[in-house]
Every structure is written in structure tokens, then in C-alpha cells.
Amino acid sequence: MHSAAPAKTTLFATYFALIALLALSAAAAKWQIGPLWNLFIALGIAAVKTALVFLVFMQLRYQRGLVRVFALAGFLWLAISGVLTFSDYLTRGWTP
Amino acid sequence: MNDALSHPAAPPYVDRDQHSVANHLGMWTFLATEILFFGGLFTGYTVLRWAHPHAFAEGSRHLEFWIGTANTAVLLTSSLFVALADLAIKRDDRRAARRHLVAAGLLGAAFLGLKGFEYFQKFQEHLVPGSGFDAHGAQPALQLFFFLYFLMTGLHALHMLFGLGAIGWLLRQIGRGAVSRERPDAVAIVGLYWHFVDCVWIFLYPLLYLIGG
Numbered sequence: 001m002h003s004a005a006p007a008k009t010t011l012f013a014t015y016f017a018l019i020a021l022l023a024l025s026a027a028a029a030k031w032q033i034g035p036l037w038n039l040f041i042a043l044g045i046a047a048v049k050t051a052l053v054f055l056v057f058m059q060l061r062y063q064r065g066l067v068r069v070f071a072l073a074g075f076l077w078l079a080i081s082g083v084l085t086f087s088d089y090l091t092r093g094w095t096p
Numbered sequence: 097m098n099d100a101l102s103h104p105a106a107p108p109y110v111d112r113d114q115h116s117v118a119n120h121l122g123m124w125t126f127l128a129t130e131i132l133f134f135g136g137l138f139t140g141y142t143v144l145r146w147a148h149p150h151a152f153a154e155g156s157r158h159l160e161f162w163i164g165t166a167n168t169a170v171l172l173t174s175s176l177f178v179a180l181a182d183l184a185i186k187r188d189d190r191r192a193a194r195r196h197l198v199a200a201g202l203l204g205a206a207f208l209g210l211k212g213f214e215y216f217q218k219f220q221e222h223l224v225p226g227s228g229f230d231a232h233g234a235q236p237a238l239q240l241f242f243f244l245y246f247l248m249t250g251l252h253a254l255h256m257l258f259g260l261g262a263i264g265w266l267l268r269q270i271g272r273g274a275v276s277r278e279r280p281d282a283v284a285i286v287g288l289y290w291h292f293v294d295c296v297w298i299f300l301y302p303l304l305y306l307i308g309g
Contacts, residue, residue, distance in 0.1 A: 005183050005284075015176040019169060026165050029306035035149065042302035050295045057179045057291045059284065067120050074128030078135040089143055 006056050014056040021049050119281045123288045134296050137248050141303060144244065148237035155241030156308035158223060158232075160214060164305035167210050168297060174203035175294045178263075178287045188277035190270050197270075197283075200290070201263045204256055211253055218242070245304055252300060255293045262286045 006014075025045040032038060055061040060068055109115040145152045181196035222230035225243045232238075266286050269275040275282045 005186050006179070008180070008183060011176060011179050011183065015172065018172045022165070022168050022172065025302055025306065026161075029302070035153075035307075039307070042306050043299075046299050046302055049298045053175065053291050053295050053298070057175050058288055063120065064117065067117065067124060070121050070124040070128065074131030074135075077128070078131055081132070081135065082139060085139055085143070089146065 005059065006062065010056060014052050018049055018052055021045050021052075116281050119285050120288070123285045127288065127292050130292060134248075134251070137244070137251070138299065138303075141244050141248070144237075144240050145307075148235065148240060151235040151237035152241050153308050154234045155238050155245065156305060158218075158221070158242075159245070159305050159308075160217070161305055163210050163214055164301055167207050168301045170203050170207045170210070171294045171297050174200040174207070175291050177203065178283075178290045182280070182283045182287050185270065185275065185280040185283045186277060190276065193283065194267055194270055197263050197267055201260055201267075204260050204263070208253060208256055211249065215246075218246075248300055249304070252293065252296055255296070259286075259290050259293055262289060 025042055028041045028045070029038065054071065058071075060071055105111050105115050109118065177196045177200035181193045181200065184190075184192035184196060218224055221232075222228055223242050224246065225239050229239050229242070263286065266275065266282060269282060
């Protein structure tokens with residue numbers, strides 16, 4: 001199970017999907033529909049690309065649950081750090 | 097005990113499967129610290145961009161859109177080759193594995209070459225933070241954007257250099273036969289690192305190059 005690797009066709013399909021997403025994000029940036037929307041689209045595409053790399057190239061799809069938990073742990077701690085940071089910066093204007 | 101003997105593995109592991117999972121867990125633990133390392137910089141980026149949205153958009157317009165886009169494609173292609181090398185070593189094709197790793201390494205070097213050219217341009221345009229910085233009439237906060245640009249891409253480039261070193265080491269180990277179909281893990285583990293550094297760039301690209309419109 002651990003030594004299972006994605007097949008060649010899966011690797012190439014993932015690669016072409018990544019390149020297509022790159023072209024999409026480059027094109028979307030030229031098409032301004034408001035800074036917040038552009039940011040969401042750009043980050044959404046980046047998140048999909050990262051998910052593809054994590055699942056196929058980094059083989060999380062083929063790994064047991066324990067390895068997947070380890071892979072997600074860093075993001076959990078980053079989310080905690082982000083929530084605490086922005087609960088400070090975004091609320092500084094709330095008090096007189 | 098008999099079970100352990102019938103599935104030879106280096107102590108303290110029961111079998112190769114367990115050893116392999118331990119290898120992956122070790123690398124993922126390191127990558128979790130890397131997520132927090134780069135995550136701190138991305139947090140700093142968010143705070144400063146929130147405070148200076150126009151200076152950041154202006155800074156992004158000073159970067160070369162095509163170099164950033166080309167470099168993203170170069171890194172994605174290098175990741176494909178690293179994944180192909182992992183497949184090749186598991187299929188006992190050491191020559192193909194080495195060939196794919198050389199291709200990945202050359203693409204990594206090409207990325208650094210393009211990055212170096214961009215840095216050179218920024219030096220010429222006086223956009224490197226410091227006493228010689230010239231905001232070209234924009235807000236002084238432009239310097240904050242370029243401070244983050246050089247810090248984040250510089251740290252990323254440093255990771256690329258370590259990745260190139262790791263690929264060089266892998267080529268040697270495969271050549272010596274120390275990494276083979278029987279012991280293929282090193283390719284996948286170095287691959288995890290390489291792909292992760294690729295993912296950092298996947299986020300740097302839109303946040304630095306694509307916000308100017």
C-alpha cells in the first residue's frame with residue numbers, strides 16, 4: 001500500500017490540469033471584477049492546485065489516514081495562529 | 097520474531113511497510129514546521145496588504161508578469177519529473193529515474209536563473225529596500241511590498257537550492273545502488289520536499305504577481 005504510486009497517466013493528467021489552472025489564474029487576473037473577487041478566485045485556484053499536488057504528487061491519496069493527519073496538522077496550527085492574529089488586527093478599529 | 101526475519105527491515109522496524117510510513121511521517125512533520133515558517137510570512141503579507149492595498153497593487157505592477165508565470169510552469173514541470181522519477185525507481189528503472197531527476201534539477205536551476213534575472217532588474221530599477229530605494233513617486237509603503245517580495249522569494253529560492261542539493265545526493269545514491277527498487281523511499285521523501293516548495297510558489301505567484309490588474 002505504502003509503495004503504491006500513481007500511474008503515469010494519472011501523473012500526466014494531474015500535470016496538465018495544473019498547467020490549465022495556471023493559465024486560468026493568469027487570465028483571471030487580467031479580468032478585473034473587483035479586488036476581493038479577484039483575490040478569492042486567485043487563492044481558490046492556488047488552493048485547488050495545492051490540493052492536486054498534495055493528493056497525487058505527494059501521494060496523500062495513496063497513504064493511510066495517519067500520514068494524512070500529519071500532513072494536515074501544520075494547516076491546523078496555521079489556522080489557529082491566523083484566527084488569533086486577525087482577531088487582533090481586524091478589530092483594532094472597533095474600540096474608540 | 098520469525099515474522100520480523102521473514103520480512104527483513106532495519107531495526108527498530110517490524111517490516112518495510114512500517115519503515116516507509118515512518119519515513120513519510122518524519123518528512124510530513126518537518127513540512128508542518130515549514131507550513132508554519134512560511135505561514136508566518138504569509139500572515140505578515142496579509143496584515144501589510146490590508147493596511148496598504150494600493151502600494152501592494154502598485155508593487156505587483158513593477159514585477160514581470162511573464163517571468164512569474166513562466167517560472168510557475170517551470171516548477172510544475174519539475175514536479176512532474178520528480179513524480180516520474182519516483183515511479184521509475186519503484187519499477188526498477190534506475191536509468192529513467194536518474195534521467196527524470198536530472199530534468200527536474202535543470203528546471204529548478206532554470207527557475208533560479210529567471211529569478212536571478214528578476215532580482216538584477218530590481219537592483220537596476222532601485223526597487224531593492226534600503227537607502228537606495230526609489231518609490232518612483234508611489235507611496236512609501238511600496239518599500240514594504242518589495243521587502244516582503246525579496247524576503248519571501250529569497251527564502252523560497254534558498255529552499256530550492258537545498259532541493260537541488262537533495263536531488264544531487266539522490267542521483268549519487270541511485271548510482272551507487274543505495275536507492276533502488278528494494279529501497280526506493282528516498283526518492284519519494286525528497287519528492288515530498290520538492291513538491292512542497294512548489295506549493296509555496298503556487299501561492300507566492302498570485303499574491304505577488306497577479307494583484308496589480
